[in-house]
Structures are given as C-alpha cells and as structure tokens.
Amino acid sequence: xxxxxxxxxxxGPADSTPDAAxxxxxxxxxxPQPSGGHAIEGRSPWQLAWIHLxxxxxxxxxxxxxxxxxxxSVSAPLLAHWIGWSPTDQDRTQGLTVDGLPVGPSGRHLxxxxxxxxxILVRVLYGSQVSLLVGVVSTLLAVAMGVLVGxxxxxxxxxxxxxxxxxxDLVLSFPFLLFAIALVSIFGSxxxxxxxxxxxxxxxxxxxxxxxxxxxxxxxxxxxxARSLGAGDxxxxxxxxxxxxxxxxxxxxxxxxxxxxxxxxTLSFLGLGVxxxxxxxxxxxxxxxxFYQVAWWFPLFPGLALLLTTLxxxxxxxxxxxxxxPRAERLFQD
Amino acid sequence: MSEPLMTEPPTTxxxxxxxLVEVREAVKYFPIRQGIVFKREVGRVHAVEGVSLTVRRxxxxxxVGETGCGKSTLARCITKLHPLTSGTLLFEGxxxxxxxxxxxxxxxxxxxxxxxxxxxxxxxxxxxxxxIGDPFAIHGEGARDERKPRVQELMELVxxxxxxxxxxxxxxxxxxxxxxxxxxxxxLKPSLIVADEPVSALDVSIQAQILNLLEDLQRxxxxxxxxxxxxxxVVRHVSDRIAVMYLGQVVELAASEELHGRxxxxxxxxxxxxxxxxxxxxxxxxxxxxxxxDVPSPIAPPTGCRFHPRCPKAQEICVxxxxxxxxxxxxxxxxxxxxxxxxxxxxxxxxxxxxxxxxERAE
Numbered sequence: 001x002x003x004x005x006x007x008x009x010x011x012g013p014a015d016s017t018p019d020a021a022x023x024x025x026x027x028x029x030x031x032p033q034p035s036g037g038h039a040i041e042g043r044s045p046w047q048l049a050w051i052h053l054x055x056x057x058x059x060x061x062x063x064x065x066x067x068x069x070x071x072x073s074v075s076a077p078l079l080a081h082w083i084g085w086s087p088t089d090q091d092r093t094q095g096l097t098v099d100g101l102p103v104g105p106s107g108r109h110l111x112x113x114x115x116x117x118x119x120i121l122v123r124v125l126y127g128s129q130v131s132l133l134v135g136v137v138s139t140l141l142a143v144a145m146g147v148l149v150g151x152x153x154x155x156x157x158x159x160x161x162x163x164x165x166x167x168x169d170l171v172l173s174f175p176f177l178l179f180a181i182a183l184v185s186i187f188g189s190x191x192x193x194x195x196x197x198x199x200x201x202x203x204x205x206x207x208x209x210x211x212x213x214x215x216x217x218x219x220x221x222x223x224x225x226a227r228s229l230g231a232g233d234x235x236x237x238x239x240x241x242x243x244x245x246x247x248x249x250x251x252x253x254x255x256x257x258x259x260x261x262x263x264x265x266t267l268s269f270l271g272l273g274v275x276x277x278x279x280x281x282x283x284x285x286x287x288x289x290x291f292y293q294v295a296w297w298f299p300l301f302p303g304l305a306l307l308l309t310t311l312x313x314x315x316x317x318x319x320x321x322x323x324x325x326p327r328a329e330r331l332f333q334d
Numbered sequence: 335m336s337e338p339l340m341t342e343p344p345t346t347x348x349x350x351x352x353x354l355v356e357v358r359e360a361v362k363y364f365p366i367r368q369g370i371v372f373k374r375e376v377g378r379v380h381a382v383e384g385v386s387l388t389v390r391r392x393x394x395x396x397x398v399g400e401t402g403c404g405k406s407t408l409a410r411c412i413t414k415l416h417p418l419t420s421g422t423l424l425f426e427g428x429x430x431x432x433x434x435x436x437x438x439x440x441x442x443x444x445x446x447x448x449x450x451x452x453x454x455x456x457x458x459x460x461x462x463x464x465x466i467g468d469p470f471a472i473h474g475e476g477a478r479d480e481r482k483p484r485v486q487e488l489m490e491l492v493x494x495x496x497x498x499x500x501x502x503x504x505x506x507x508x509x510x511x512x513x514x515x516x517x518x519x520x521x522l523k524p525s526l527i528v529a530d531e532p533v534s535a536l537d538v539s540i541q542a543q544i545l546n547l548l549e550d551l552q553r554x555x556x557x558x559x560x561x562x563x564x565x566x567x568v569v570r571h572v573s574d575r576i577a578v579m580y581l582g583q584v585v586e587l588a589a590s591e592e593l594h595g596r597x598x599x600x601x602x603x604x605x606x607x608x609x610x611x612x613x614x615x616x617x618x619x620x621x622x623x624x625x626x627x628d629v630p631s632p633i634a635p636p637t638g639c640r641f642h643p644r645c646p647k648a649q650e651i652c653v654x655x656x657x658x659x660x661x662x663x664x665x666x667x668x669x670x671x672x673x674x675x676x677x678x679x680x681x682x683x684x685x686x687x688x689x690x691x692x693x694e695r696a697e
Contacts, residue, residue: 224410224415225447227415228446229469229472230442230473235472239460243457
C-alpha cells in the first residue's frame with residue numbers, strides 16, 4: 001500500500017485531544033483521519049431504547065416517582081430530624097387519644113400516629129429504606145445467580161443443562177412461605193435472612209429465561225465466528241452471549257423488584273422480616289390490623305406507599321420492555 | 335500499510351505446489367438423537383463422506399455444489415469448528431486432526447473464516463471496532479490502546495471508513511458488513527482463509543466489490559482461499575481449481591478452465607448447463623440438462639455412486655460400486671472425476687437414458 005494511514009502524526013490516532021486531531025488533518029487533508037477524539041459515535045441500542053423510553057409518559061412518571069422515593073429514603077434520617085420525630089419516638093403527650101387510640105393527621109403529625117403514638121410519616125419514610133434495600137439487593141442477587149446458572153445451562157447444554165434445569169424446576173416448585181417460615185425459625189428473623197429468602201426464590205425464574213435465550217443465541221453465526229477465532233467458552237459466554245441477554249434481563253429485573261418488595265412486605269407482615277420496632281411497610285400494615293376501623297390513616301399510608309411503589313416499578317418495567325423490544329409497534333408513536 | 339500487517343514480505347509469485355491444507359478421507363456424520371432425558375441415536379446425517387483434497391499455498395480452491403451437499407460442513411471441519419468423525423487433516427504439514435481446543439488455538443491464527451451471512455456473523459450488540467479487534471483480544475496481541483490504530487488500519491485496508499470504529503453493525507449495509515467480516519479474518523495475518531459463501535447474501539453489484547477486494551488481498555498478502563459457493567460463475571471467476579461436491583463427496587476436481595471446458599462428471603455437466611449465461615442468445619440456444627428428482631436424503635444416501643438415481647448415464651455398476659476419484663482416460667493428471675462413465679466432449683446428455691432398474695431411479 002502506498003500511503004501510511006497516519007502521516008506525520010505518530011501519536012495521532014490514539015490521541016483524543018482536539019488539537020492533535022486538528023494538526024493531523026492539516027498535514028494530510030485529503031485522507032479521513034482515524035482520530036480517536038472525532039470518531040463517529042454510533043447510537044447504541046441502549047441510546048435508542050432510552051430515546052424511546054423518554055416518550056413513554058407513564059414510565060417516565062414512574063421513574064421520577066422511584067427516584068424521588070429513593071431520594072426520600074436516603075435522606076430519611078435528615079427528614080426525621082427536620083420533622084422532629086425519630087421512627088421509634090413515641091409522642092407521650094399528644095401521640096394517642098385519651099382512649100389510647102392513634103391520632104389522625106394534624107399539623108403535629110402530618111400523617112397521624114400509630115397505636116404506640118409514633119409518627120406514621122417518619123415510619124413510612126424509614127420503611128421505604130427497607131423496602132427498596134431488600135427489593136433491589138435481593139433482585140440483584142437473584143439476577144446474578146439466575147444469569148450465571150442460565151448462561152452455563154444454556155451454553156453448555158446436554159448433561160449440565162439437564163441437571164441445572166431440574167434444579168431450577170425444584171426451586172420453582174418450593175412452597176416459598178413454608179420454607180421462609182422454616183428458615184426464619186431456624187436462623188431468627190433479620191434483614192439478611194429476608195434478602196436471602198427472596199433471592200433464593202427468585203433466581204430460578206431468571207435462570208429459565210436466560211437459559212432459553214442462551215440456547216438460541218448459542219446457534220448464531222457470530223458465536224461460531226468467535227469460536228473460529230479461538231475464543232474460549234468463558235469469553236464467548238460473557239463477551240458474546242451476555243450483551244445479547246441484557247435486554248430481557250433488564251426488563252425482568254425491573255419487574256422482579258416490585259415482586260421482591262411485596263415479598264418482603266409479606267414476610268414483615270407475618271413477623272418474619274425485619275425485627276420490630278424498626279419500621280417496614282409490612283409490619284406497619286400488620287400492626288394496623290386491629291385499628292383500621294378507628295384509624296383509617298394507619299393502614300392507608302404504608303399501604304399506599306407499597307401500592308404506588310410496586311405500581312411504579314411495574315409501569316417502568318413495561319416501558320422498558322416496550323423500549324427494548326425491537327418488534328414493538330412504533331409506527332404510531334413517533 | 336503492508337509493513338505493519340505482514341511480517342514476511344508479500345508473496346507475488348504464482349501459486350507454488352506446496353500443500354497448505356491436506357484433507358484425507360474426511361468423514362463427518364451428525365448423529366440424530368431422539369428421546370427427552372435419555373437420548374439414543376436413531377440415525378446419522380452423512381454430511382461429508384470420504385473427501386480427500388489438497389489446498390496449495392497461494393491458490394484459490396473453489397468448492398461448489400447444491401445446498402446440503404456438505405461443502406459448508408467440510409469448511410467447518412477444515413477450520414476445526416467441527417471435529418472429523420474419521421480421516422486426517424493436515425495444516426502446514428502438521429496433523430491437527432486430534433488436537434484439543436486449546437492445542438488448536440495457535441493454528442487458529444493461521445486459518446480464518448469468512449461467513450455467509452453478513453447479518454448473522456457480527457454480534458449486533460458490539461461495536462465494529464471491538465468486533466474487528468476481537469482476534470487481537472483473544473490472542474492477547476497488543477494492549478487495549480494499541481489495538482485501536484491497528485483495527486482502524488484494517489478498516490481502511492478493506493475499504494471502510496476508520497472513523498466508523500464506534501458504530502454498531504446495524505448501521506452498515508450488507509456489503510460493508512461483509513467487509514467487516516473480511517477485516518476480522520485478516521487481523522491475525524492468516525495464511526488460509528475459508529470463505530463460506532461470502533457473497534451469496536449480497537446484491538450482485540456488491541458481490542463484485544467483495545470479490546475484487548478478496549482478490550486484491552490475496553495478491554497483497556499471499557493468502558490461500560477455500561472459496562465455497564453454489565454460484566458457478568462466481569467460483570469460476572475467483573478459483574484456480576474447483577472441486578464439485580455432491581452429497582458429501584467430491585465428484586470432480588479440476589483446474590477452473592479445464593472444468594468449465596471439459597466437464598466429465600454428469601453432475602458437473604448438469605450444474606454447468608444450469609448456470610446463468612449473460613448472453614441471451616447463448617442462453618436460448620443451449621440445452622439444459624434437467625435432472626430427475628431431488629437430492630436424496632443424506633441420512634440414507636444411495637449405494638454405489640451417490641448420483642446414480644438422478645444420473646442420465648447410470649448403469650448397473652453405478653448402483654453397486656462407488657467410483658473412485660481418478661483422472662479419466664484422456665484427461666490431464668490434475669483433472670479427477672469420480673464416475674464410471676465420464677461424459678465425452680460433445681456428448682449430449684439430454685438424449686441418453688439410464689439403464690438401471692426403475693426402483694433405483696429418482697422420481
């Protein structure tokens with residue numbers, strides 16, 4: 001070949017400063033310069049999905065709600081300090097009526113008090129910490145486990161697949177509540193146990209989805225191409241197969257978080273989750289059972305928080321699925 | 335441009351006789367399994383059966399045949415994507431038949447593949463730069479930041495804009511995608527490139543561009559090609575020698591012009607008569623040899639000569655004996671035909687009829 005592609009700019013191609021690229025162009029104006037800083041950036045499928053997602057109003061409102069909730073739960077101690085009640089503080093003067101019943105919403109307690117005279121607003125805020133933490137952490141654990149098992153099962157196939165698929169079937173056929181009660185009675189209830197139990201019962205569903213996708217991706221020609229280049233199994237699994245699984249995995253993750261949140265609330269409701277007096281939406285609902293006829297605010301606000309949060313995650317999940325699904329009907333939305 | 339890509343000076347000499355790849359009695363069966371938990375073998379697809387071939391350094395060997403005749407399987411056996419059921423495979427004089435995956439790795443640098451489907455052979459979720467840089471990453475060549483200029487050099491070499499480094503495959507046309515595939519195959523300076531129908535998925539106008547690119551690269555880097563196609567005119571254009579395959583066997587092997595000038599196997603004759611001719615007068619004048627029936631199932635291939643159920647010249651011996659691949663009487667040594675009754679020049683195959691029993695013939 002006659003010409004060196006980068007005449008007079010030895011460090012040019014790798015150099016990303018606009019100056020260096022400018023010099024290179026000045027030296028050889030006729031040739032397109034492979035200058036790193038000015039390389040044409042393709043719109044990635046993720047960018048396209050984001051553009052699509054941004055047009056989905058329900059999903060964007062949900063996302064805003066989730067971000068707001070996350071912000072509120074992170075700053076709960078600050079807010080509690082500002083409101084003036086900690087989640088376990090009992091308002092001994094005006095927290096209960098003379099009959100010992102919860103007090104309704106007022107200037108002193110914006111969302112009212114519970115049966116022990118504690119501020120419901122602060123407790124709902126603190127409860128969101130538990131819900132989001134357990135929901136997100138257990139989902140991430142479940143997804144990591146499910147992706148790993150599903151990838152291995154789908155990629156290697158044959159005996160490995162048979163064994164792992166049966167394990168997934170087994171996990172999916174477990175009666176989760178009985179198992180959770182048994183585990184808690186052995187190890188005692190704690191946040192970690194809740195996370196573990198929820199993750200344990202969620203990963204198999206992810207594993208099945210990933211396995212199915214891997215089975216079809218494995219047969220693609222680009223996998224064969226990678227193999228012909230000499231790529232090892234690990235590299236093919238994580239560099240070539242995994243990026244193609246991310247779309248379904250992300251969709252499933254956003255849909256799994258609300259399930260995990262409800263799961264955690266269920267455990268707390270049954271007294272199997274986080275130990276009282278630490279507030280969770282589940283144990284607040286459980287406490288309110290005896291009082292809902294006289295104190296509507298007591299079950300309403302934790303219940304509403306739970307409802308809105310799961311709804312937001314579900315709507316966001318739907319939006320993400322639509323945005324990532326190339327077959328979705330987009331003709332009439334653009 | 336060639337200096338950083340090639341350690342040895344590019345060879346411009348005519349093809350030498352030195353064999354680069356030798357395939358001896360290659361057999362590839364795919365088992366057909368049934369059962370849900372306990373799978374048992376209920377049959378076999380005889381994809382490649384007893385193929386012996388030599389690919390010489392610097393030449394282009396064309397492999398032609400109908401869909402399902404085993405040419406792609408043979409290509410994947412040569413590049414060690416499928417293990418051979420039996421037979422031997424020699425690469426640069428070394429027996430690589432029984433090597434494990436890790437033992438084959440050093441050889442992978444020397445033999446690369448270009449795939450048929452420019453849409454399927456590039457990972458849609460990865461950027462073009464990282465796809466072309468894959469060979470470097472896999473074989474641990476160069477640090478991450480060193481690879482980029484090399485990848486961009488390759489992109490320029492195959493006629494792509496190096497600035498498109500960060501784009502995704504979906505943003506390229508079919509022809510450009512095939513160029514990406516070519517760049518990836520060239521990255522490690524291989525000596526052999528197996529091209530599995532590299533142009534059959536492309537528009538005719540783009541086909542020529544890719545073929546010319548492959549030809550230029552061959553001249554520049556002294557590459558050896560195994561070129562698979564079902565398009566005879568394409569194969570004729572690029573190949574030095576052509577092997578015609580039918581149902582997993584090579585039925586005729588000859589230099590490109592020799593094969594087109596004096597096809598000896600009845601199947602080759604039929605194939606050539608079916609190839610498209612650019613001149614409408616010639617096309618109207620020629621007589622097409624229309625074969626009876628379909629290609630038989632490779633699960634239970636016919637006995638004897640595998641072509642006998644459809645062959646207009648078939649006789650009793652064709653049903654019983656498999657003809658060896660030999661130079662027929664009056665042919666040069668390099669022209670091999672596997673036929674009991676090679677077609678004589680000037681013989682009209684549309685006028686002969688087979689003399690084998692009715693039940694042996696295809697519908």
